[in-house]
Amino acid sequence: MGKRIVILGAGESGVGAAILAQKKGFDTFVSDMSLIKDNYKSMLNERGIEWEEGHHSKELILNADEVIKSPGIPNNAPMIMEIQSKGIPIISEIEFAGRYTNAKMICITGSNGKTTTTSLIYHIFKKAGLNVGLAGNIGQSLALQVAESNHDYYIIELSSFQLDNMYKFHANIAVLMNITPDHLDRYDFKMQNYVDSKFRIIQNQTPEDAFIFWNDDPIIRAELSKYGIHGQHYPFSENKENGVAAYTEQDKVFFMEPVPFNMEQEDLALTGTHNLFNSMAAGISADIxxxxxxxxxxxxxxxxxxxxxxxxxxxxxxxxxxxxxxxxNVNSCWYALKSMTTKTVLILGGKDKGNDYNEIADLVKENCSGLIFMGLHNEKLHEFFDGYGIPIADVRSMKDAVDAAYNMAKKGETVLLSPCCASFDLFKSYEDRGEQFKECVRNL
Structure with a gap:
């Protein structure tokens, strides 16, 4: 038999990795602690790939030559620790897929703005008529695309968890939007561990490659001095400074290199300061x-x-x-509140990842006319916000949240669902939470 590859987790990335592994002639096995969704089961069955669900069979896993782990599985999960103790290498699906393609990789990470920036870069490349795939946290898994289609470029959104298990993968263009505390529960509550994880995006860059980053982020600036310069640097900033590749001045956005051009800020499809940065990062990537x-x-x-x-x-x-x-996360909510132009009723709450709400405290005091806490455990939110003198409602379902907001909000105000938290206490995913919100609002 050839080399054995075991994939843990049968979601989008796991199933894609399994299909690619089988295609490349590996003895392939998929194991998921949870139940596998029907569409993924049929993808595995159609190709005759072996799988199990609801448990991990050690005897079928610990004989692997290499393990591909879903980004959602923490490093301290018992099965992962056992695999490590046997000295079996653990990699991410992106790392695995990267071995089998010579396409140019444009990779985007950061605590916030990743998805928008990734989608925006993909939109530009597609509009330019390039043969481009969208992968990572959005779109089809990179491994599936490498197995079944042949793109010249991939635009890949990378989470810190994906980066953690990437070693040889090489980003031709690496984009780092910002770094604020997030997922600290997965990084021993040490900010530096999370920061190190984000900086892995530039780990194999050569002088031919590009590193695009937000110049005004204090954490990024502090870290830059620690890393040898690999790729060419393309910083972007709100203000014109020496050496920045994009900045704003007099309601225009200026792109300085490689090919200089500018455009009116009001022509940008996306509004708000954070979106300005997303547009700059995307514009520089396309320009390069x-x-x-x-x-x-x-x-x-x-x-x-x-x-x-x-x-x-x-x-x-x-x-x-x-x-x-x-x-x-809290920083995402900060951006959302910052872009509100009216008084706002804010719906927040869910599974807290060690959040510090101080970051939004001033904006809540200034902008919010009501707060709705939506979660199974709202004690921490009460502790933080009860003293603000703002009306508060506790709810356990999206319908109750929207009804409460409807009763609280006055004409001319905005109701904003921006939860600061993961969705897993009441919802399947943040998408499920958003869909339920939209449905309840449309039924008002």
Whole structure:
């Protein structure tokens, strides 16, 4: 038999990895502690790939030559620790897929703005007529695309968990949007461990490659001095400074290199300061890839945005409802509140990942006319916000949350779902949470 590859977790990335592994002639086995979704089961069955669900059989796993682990499985899970103690290498699906393609890799990470920036870069490349795939945390898994289609470019959104198990993978263009505390529960509550994880995105870069980053992020700036310069640096900033590749001045966005061009800020499809940075990072990436400036301009102005990210649902009785279910950390919620132009009723809560709500304290005091706590354990939220003198409601379902918001919000105000937390106490996923919100709002 050839080399044995075991894949833990049969979601999008796991099933993609299994299909690629089988195609490359490996003895392939998939194991998931949970139940596997029917569509993924049929993908495995169609190709005759062996799988198990609801448990891990040690005898079928510990004989692996290499293990591909789903990013959702923590490193301290008992099975992972046992695999490590046997000295079996553990890699991510992206690392595995990267071995079998010579496509150019444009990789995006950061605590916030990843999905929007990734989608925006993909939109520009597609508009330019390039043969491009969208992968990582969105779209089809990279491994599946490498197995079944043949793209020249991949635009890949990378979480810190994916980066943790990437070793030889090489990003031709690496984009680092920002670094704020997130997922610290997975990093021994040490910020530095999380920061190190994000910086793995540049680990194999050569002088031919590009590193695009937000110049005003104090953590990124402090870290830069620790790393040898691999790729060419393309920093972006709100202000014109020496050496920045993009900045704003007098309501225009200037892209300085490699090919200089500018455009009116009001022509950007996405509004708000954080989206300005997303647009800059995307514009620089496309510019480096040699896409014509006319095409970049047009694509930056007709992009439609990302679902569950500051997504306008509708207006009911003069109140605007906005779905920002993708805000699974406090910094995301900060961006959302920052972009509100009216008084806001904020719906927040869920599975807390060690959140520090101080970051949004001032914005809540200034901008919020009501707070709705939606979760099984709201004690921490009460402890933090009860003293603010703002009306508060406790709810256990999305319908109750939307009803409470409807009763609280006055004409001309906004109701914002921007939870700061993971969704897993009441919902299947942040998408499920956002879909339920939109449905309840449309039924008002």
């Amino acid at each position: 890839a040699g896409i014509r400036k006319e095409c970049i301009r047009e694509a930056l102005s007709d992009f439609e945005g990302v679902e569950h990210r500051l997504e306008k649902v509708c207006k009911v009785k003069g109140v605007e409802y906005i779905n920002d279910s993708k805000a699974t």
